[in-house]
Amino acid sequence: MSSGQLSRGTLVIDVDACKGCELCIDACKPHVLSMTTGKRNAMGYLYPELEPGCTACHACALICPDFVFQVWRYDEPVAAEMQEAA
Numbered sequence: 489m490s491s492g493q494l495s496r497g498t499l500v501i502d503v504d505a506c507k508g509c510e511l512c513i514d515a516c517k518p519h520v521l522s523m524t525t526g527k528r529n530a531m532g533y534l535y536p537e538l539e540p541g542c543t544a545c546h547a548c549a550l551i552c553p554d555f556v557f558q559v560w561r562y563d564e565p566v567a568a569e570m571q572e573a574a
């Protein structure tokens with residue numbers, strides 16, 4: 489049995505719309521969003537990246553002032569390994 493985390497949803501992240509405010513990081517209760525540490529977007533900001541374990545709760549999309557996120561819910565939870573290979 490894999491120890492990989494299941495994802496109930498995923499995000500489309502409009503990286504270049506992000507202003508780096510980090511509101512989404514605290515809003516994400518499963519703590520599957522983290523800011524890049526080196527990579528910056530076209531405006532020069534650090535931006536969030538998604539790790540496995542998204543619950544498709546929409547909290548990030550609701551709090552983001554810049555409409556960076558589209559949230560998609562999977563019909564069936566997806567194993568992290570499969571998600572990474574997709």
Ligand code: SF4
Pocket residue numbers: 505506507508509510511512513535536551552553554555556557
């Ligand atoms: S809340 Fe939106 S603008 Fe702020 S860091 Fe997250 S994605 Fe970027």
Ligand code: SF4
Pocket residue numbers: 497499515516517518519520521538541542543544545546547548549559
């Ligand atoms: S939809 Fe919910 S769980 Fe997924 S990244 Fe956004 S806040 Fe986190």
